[in-house]
Amino acid sequence: MTERQLLTEFSKKIKELKPVGTVVYETKMVRAKSFRLASVAQHQVAGLQGALHGLWYKISDSPIYAGNKSRFTFAKPFDALWIKADQAFVVPIFYVPRKSKIAYLIPIEEFIKLSCQVSTSVVNKVVKSVKEEELSRFVSLEL
Numbered sequence: 001m002t003e004r005q006l007l008t009e010f011s012k013k014i015k016e017l018k019p020v021g022t023v024v025y026e027t028k029m030v031r032a033k034s035f036r037l038a039s040v041a042q043h044q045v046a047g048l049q050g051a052l053h054g055l056w057y058k059i060s061d062s063p064i065y066a067g068n069k070s071r072f073t074f075a076k077p078f079d080a081l082w083i084k085a086d087q088a089f090v091v092p093i094f095y096v097p098r099k100s101k102i103a104y105l106i107p108i109e110e111f112i113k114l115s116c117q118v119s120t121s122v123v124n125k126v127v128k129s130v131k132e133e134e135l136s137r138f139v140s141l142e143l
Contacts (some may be wrong), residue, residue, distance in 0.1 A: 001095060001097070003027075003029040003136060006016050006027070006029050006093050006101065006143075007027055009101065009143045010025075010027055010091065010141075010143060013032055013103075013141050013143055017141075019087075020086075021086035022051075022083060022084065022085045022086055022087075022089070023085060023086060023087045023088070023089070024047075024048055024051040024083065024085045024087075024089070025088075025089050025090075025091050026040060026044045026047075026048055026089070026090050026091065027040060027091045027092075027093055027103070028040060028088040028090070028091065028093065029092060029093055029095055030092045030094045030095065030132075031095055031096075033131060033132060033133070034129040034130060034131045034132065035092040035094075035129060035131075035132070036128065036129045037111075037114060037115050037128060037129060037130065038128065040090050040111070042083075044090075045090075045092060045108065045111070045112065047117075048088040048089075048090070048108040049088065049108055051083045051084070051085040051088050052084075052085050052088050052108070052131045053084070053085075053088075054055065054082065054083070054084045055082070055083045055084075055085075056081075056082055057080060057081050057082075058080045058082060059076050059078070059079060059080060059081070061076075068125060073101045087107065088106060088107070088108040089105045089108065090106045090108060091103050091105055091106070092103065092106070092135070093143065094132050100142050100143070101142070101143040102132070102137055102140050102141070102142055102143070103140065103141045103143060104132075104135040104138045104139070104140050105138055105139045105140070105141070106135065106138050107138075110138070114130060
């Protein structure tokens with residue numbers, strides 16, 4: 001399974017749940033037993049935070065085929081959008097082949113706290129990953 005396929009499954013689940021208000025997500029496929037916090041790039045964290053305060057996003061004029069140099073592009077619904085999200089989440093989706101996939105909705109503020117957290121087991125060592133069991137306090141969705 002690819003990250004793209006996993007995102008499609010996640011989007012179907014979100015459409016089924018019909019969230020109230022505007023919500024933004026940054027999904028990450030996790031094939032291990034723990035979620036590497038560094039897999040969420042700084043610009044993605046900034047984008048999620050920005051969406052809570054208001055974010056302008058220009059939809060690019062992408063060619064129909066990758067590497068295509070023609071001017072023909074996918075039809076897009078509009079050129080740009082302004083987002084002022086009610087909620088923003090980092091969503092690690094734990095994937096084990098032939099088993100159910102679990103997505104955890106971590107609010108961006110909580111993700112930032114996790115990223116800055118210092119391990120109590122090792123003096124002054126910043127936490128680099130979080131085990132799936134540690135994410136059980138967050139809302140989870142079975143895909």
